Amino acid sequence: EGVEVSSAHTYDFVIAANRLPVDRVVTTDGSVEWQRSPGGLVTAMESVMRGRDAAWVGWSGQADEAPEPFKDDNLLLVPVELSADEVTSYYEGQSNDSLWPIYHDVIVPATFRRSWAAAYEKVNRRFAQRVADVAAEGATVWIHDYQLQLVPRMLRVLRPDVRIGWFNHIPFPPVELFAQLPVRHSLLMGLLGADFLGFQRPADAENFLRACRRLLMAKTKGDVVEVPDSDRRVRAAAVPISIDAADLAALAESEPVKARAAEIREQLGNPRTILLGVDRLDYTKGIRHRLKAFDELLRDGRLDPTDTMLVQVASPSRERVDAYRELRHQVERTVGNINGAYSPIGSTAVTYMHRSFPREEMAALYRAADVMLVTPLRDGMNLVAKEYVTCHDGPGALVLSEFTGAAGELKQAFRCNPHDIEALKNTILTAIDTPADERSRRMRALRKQVAKNDVQAWATKYLDALRLAPEKPTA
Numbered sequence: 001e002g003v004e005v006s007s008a009h010t011y012d013f014v015i016a017a018n019r020l021p022v023d024r025v026v027t028t029d030g031s032v033e034w035q036r037s038p039g040g041l042v043t044a045m046e047s048v049m050r051g052r053d054a055a056w057v058g059w060s061g062q063a064d065e066a067p068e069p070f071k072d073d074n075l076l077l078v079p080v081e082l083s084a085d086e087v088t089s090y091y092e093g094q095s096n097d098s099l100w101p102i103y104h105d106v107i108v109p110a111t112f113r114r115s116w117a118a119a120y121e122k123v124n125r126r127f128a129q130r131v132a133d134v135a136a137e138g139a140t141v142w143i144h145d146y147q148l149q150l151v152p153r154m155l156r157v158l159r160p161d162v163r164i165g166w167f168n169h170i171p172f173p174p175v176e177l178f179a180q181l182p183v184r185h186s187l188l189m190g191l192l193g194a195d196f197l198g199f200q201r202p203a204d205a206e207n208f209l210r211a212c213r214r215l216l217m218a219k220t221k222g223d224v225v226e227v228p229d230s231d232r233r234v235r236a237a238a239v240p241i242s243i244d245a246a247d248l249a250a251l252a253e254s255e256p257v258k259a260r261a262a263e264i265r266e267q268l269g270n271p272r273t274i275l276l277g278v279d280r281l282d283y284t285k286g287i288r289h290r291l292k293a294f295d296e297l298l299r300d301g302r303l304d305p306t307d308t309m310l311v312q313v314a315s316p317s318r319e320r321v322d323a324y325r326e327l328r329h330q331v332e333r334t335v336g337n338i339n340g341a342y343s344p345i346g347s348t349a350v351t352y353m354h355r356s357f358p359r360e361e362m363a364a365l366y367r368a369a370d371v372m373l374v375t376p377l378r379d380g381m382n383l384v385a386k387e388y389v390t391c392h393d394g395p396g397a398l399v400l401s402e403f404t405g406a407a408g409e410l411k412q413a414f415r416c417n418p419h420d421i422e423a424l425k426n427t428i429l430t431a432i433d434t435p436a437d438e439r440s441r442r443m444r445a446l447r448k449q450v451a452k453n454d455v456q457a458w459a460t461k462y463l464d465a466l467r468l469a470p471e472k473p474t475a
């Protein structure tokens, strides 16, 4: 049901993210459905925002579509319109073909276009205006991710009364890479419009501080930046994100999910070992490296396709960006090749699924998997790793790339460098061969780590830091 947004309807707590927590989808029969949006940001923020008296400003996922603001429980969802042209230039172009590659170590080359940068600025201004419209006097505003880096400064000009935080869900690159961006100056100045900037890892915050020193000639003292030509000071620090661990653990322990996990193993033919990968189909996730390692282990006879299989769930992502289209072709060709070479009659070496599943099914898959393969070449955090250890309460094993934010916290994982295919193969075998009691012990420690540092603790820590910035919270 739509409600009018007027000055009478303003909120003390407003968040802005590129996407709303739900995507507007028009089905084949023409009816409208709202489906949960993809990605880790929504997984985390949906739990944090559930039931709050707050507003969430974001895109509906559809071009030329800006439905009226509507309520979801107590939360007001405020859609921001993007034209078809802006989806191409601001979202697919500047956000995901310029910034995304630079922020992820240039795993694929970045493309820079002046028209994309202009669209990014225009759309960021629209977000800032929408936030300004719904924020109450003195409100707390929390802006999310790399798509909205100009919003803090734009909002400060519109609304000097509000408290502004920004959190980066992805890595922040070393200054040597960041410096390539033609828009580097406006991005840094845009971010410095905030009171507090949150990052996944200490190294990300350090990269940001270094960029301010080198490119803006700004002074920094510890984790505080002195904003050039102003008396403002902005704090930049790591606050690693997490998941709603208690909620997910309860789901994973529910009878239907337990039964489904057993059924999945049965349907796969009760193999000795199930390896699992779960990712958006993104070149940052190291899916090709994982498939190569698995292929070679089968080729060398070190894994037996009659008792070991890989399940790869890859959710569709950014399909009109060339690098993503190319990745999909490569992955699907490789899966076909592996299955052609090794699948026994009646089963498949790699079960590949290119679609999204409900939470219950994901929890069951995690429970069913003996070894979880999380092998990104670069990842801000990787919530899949945290979800796996939360759902699986037996002798599982997490193979985890050292290039994820999660590797900074999940110390009992089987750590790997996915670029080193030989080492990756050995780590996968070690994970499979480690005795069950040792695997259970490691999984218990991992589970405890995530339960203690869950998304509620993260939000509390972030909002405390925002309230006190540029001073540090004492705890």
Ligand code: ADP
Pocket: 038, 039, 040, 041, 043, 278, 279, 280, 313, 314, 315, 355, 356, 357, 358, 362, 381, 382, 383, 384, 385, 387
């Ligand atoms: P990113 O934010 O880069 O997508 P994360 O690992 O942090 O990566 O978060 C991904 C989120 O998307 C997780 O909550 C995961 O459970 C969910 N997810 C990934 N693939 C699927 C899928 N095929 N179906 C449903 N949920 C998925």
Ligand code: F6P
Pocket: 018, 019, 038, 039, 040, 041, 042, 145, 169, 170, 317, 318
């Ligand atoms: O944090 C990574 C992120 O880009 C989020 O901003 C986003 O919600 C998610 O991954 C999924 O990507 P997209 O919104 O481009 O489908």
